[in-house]
Amino acid sequence: MKKDSAEYAVEMIGISKSFGHFKALDNVDLRVHTGTIHALLGENGAGKSTLMKILYGLYSGDAGEIKIDGETVDIRNPKQAISHGIGMVHQHFMLVENMTIAENIVLGSEPTKSFGRLDRTMMNDMIRDFGKQYGLEVDPEEVIMDVSVATQQRVEILKALFRGVDILILDEPTAVLTPQEIDSLIVTMRSLVADGKTIIIITHKLKEIMAAADDCTVIRRGELIGTVRVSDVTERDLASMMVGREVRLTTAKDKAKPGERVMEIRNLTVKDARGIPQVRDLSMHVRRGEILAIAGVDGNGQTELIEAITGLRKSESGEILVNGVDIANGMPIDTHNAGIKTIHEDRHKRGLVLEFNVGENFILETYKEKRFSGHGPFISWKKVDDYAERLIEEFDIRPADCSMQPVRELSGGNQQKVIVARTVEQEPDLLIACQPTRGLDVGAIEFVRSALVEQRDQGRAVLLVSFELDEVLDIADRINVIYNGSMVADLDPEETDEQAIGLLMAGGGQ
């Protein structure tokens, strides 16, 4: 039972947590008013996820006290957290991929007919209604692996609500969403709060905090910086609280001086695994010395387009000409040899070998080169190590002595820096960056975007695929809008705005 008298839904007082010698949290306080959206802001590795994992019972704090609705509680595991009404939606979803949406939501408390048979009709109706009730509409019969990430997130939220939680923790909820989806998530959060729920969002996106949150607590390097009412501050205030210095929110760059076409795609058609064409008769080109951004809602063929370019997927028809040579239906090695290097959108699956150390990850694409060779078939780990140390210093990857550390242990931002460093170092003709700042904090975003601009300035072609319009408008020299597998517009960013692009992204241009 919830007591209306409790001013705070959650109080965490004097929380400390160390991992070995590393102090992840040092005497941090967090007080969340009942029935509000509370943002927890901090750079990657600042300790905000750790704090929430303590609240959710995944870690235990070394010191400190937790109160829920004014009463001191001892939370040792997620099960206890749920029984205290706390639910968490993780950044990496935890869903059973080959089960339906409804099955995932009811998992553990399925409605049954006689002899324990699953009552599908009832389950599906129940979930349909349940979704409507919270404005989170889903088709209960769809299988998780076939639906978009936004829908998967909705399922995760519904799953938590279905277990009757009052306090919902969302870890980086907007990292995977399109602008429209973000707006609808904010609406959802508002209606949940109106319903008496309390929401804590872990994020480093200032804009969304301004749009959605009531209060904001800022953590930097494990220390509490402060809690503010969002209505009292500006985006810039929050940014400097988080980073500890003044930050630029836009990337500085000169006008592009585009050269000849590095890649030209003509009438490309690509089918997905189910045989449905996702890229339809698409044509585009990228020139030396420009950043071309592909804007579009997730699922409009971006993934298949990039897979076709990088040799992971066969195409049905059309050409992908790189410096005049057709690489369509080639292997990944052909793409590499053509001078295209790619920052993949899924850095854990495609970009890194998490068990490898940082040095080993640096040479993932270049290990055959002479500069890393010892005698005969041997790799010279000494040379690799020197190289790693140079890149770590040059790209300010932290911790500074991480060359022998498994890349798994690095923060997301630093993992991305490893990939960016590796890619840029190869001096590609065409650099493809897919969602390069997804899940990164302000400092790392600033870094990645300037790195892309710098590549452009060095005369390379840069192709940016991003679901974030801010990003597209910030660094693109030219914008192609993809809708339903085709390019529907070729725009100059200075002659367009967010609304116009948003409309094209939603298919309004046709």
Add this chain to the structure above:
Amino acid sequence: MRAWLAKALRRPMAAVVLALIIGFIIGTLALALGGYDPVKGFSYMFTGVFSSTNRIMQVIVDSVPIAMTGLAVAFAGRTGLFNIGAEGQFILGQITGAVIGFYVPMPPILHPLFIILCAFAVGGLYAGFAAWLKNRFNIHEVISTIMLNWIAYYFMIFIVNMKSVKVPGSQHSPEILDTAKINFFHRDFRTTAEGQALSESSPFLRPFIRTDAGYAIIIMLITALLLWLILKYTRLGYELRAVGYNRYAAEFSAMPVKRNALMSMFISGGVAAVGGAMLVMSTSYYITMLGTTEGYGWDGISVALIASNHPIGCVFAGLLYAALKFGGLEIQSRMRAPTEIINIMIGTLVLCIALAPALPRLAERLERKE
């Protein structure tokens, strides 16, 4: 105390030590339940292994074939493949050893080297076939190699059963030529007056003369070292590990994922088959009609598991495994206790080691309670 325990649990060897302790506890229970004195049993086991240099050497000799199959499984495992087919590849190695060892007369030294090369090629191609099936038709290597095991087993029976092969009045193939044997001392040397005198006068040479000890031990050690070097220091090993840990990232980095699977299985199968050939060349000298497989490949899976797929670890895991088996036989012969008791112990040991990933979590829990 707790902190110390938690720290100890995070050590890589913790799983093996803990599993041994639990294995012995279960073994004690099994012995006691069977009505045997556990203290006596374990003292027999211990003295069975350590009471003489001959016995220690015998354990080392016994460890060679399972260390080889262990290395085979471990190498494939490092590259993300589960080679359950070490058994079949081992059997093909035995056949190769027995056939070339008898039918192809060659000068000494060259003869065993030729056999080893042939066995490596045969076992490698056999395992490589499983990798090809995986690459071409997406058939999982666990399924295909299990099937290939039975084909190899019945093929061996078929070969032994051939009129031209089977020694009349026996159930086995003819003994291989002396030129193909790789013992340090010929087996007949033990019973000659000269051999007896030498083993009496030289306690150092005695275990070499009185057991089947031979170059197989050295070859096994070299194999372990080579595999370790390949994995750790070469471009091939780097590729294989990358594919093993994350084939998607490896594919995206333009590594030849399929060719690596083929290469990994080829080497793995080759190593297992050389193990089989060396067993024939140093201990059995021929192949026999068997009611069931001897299980060297299966033991290899346990060895690789105990060694957590580390090639050097496989050498020690093979020794441990061989010692337990040898000591188990001692319990059987001295106390008339069934060998199953020792198998229960070994089973417990392997099971506990398989639980090793749970240990860091256990450590965390201990720390949490502080």
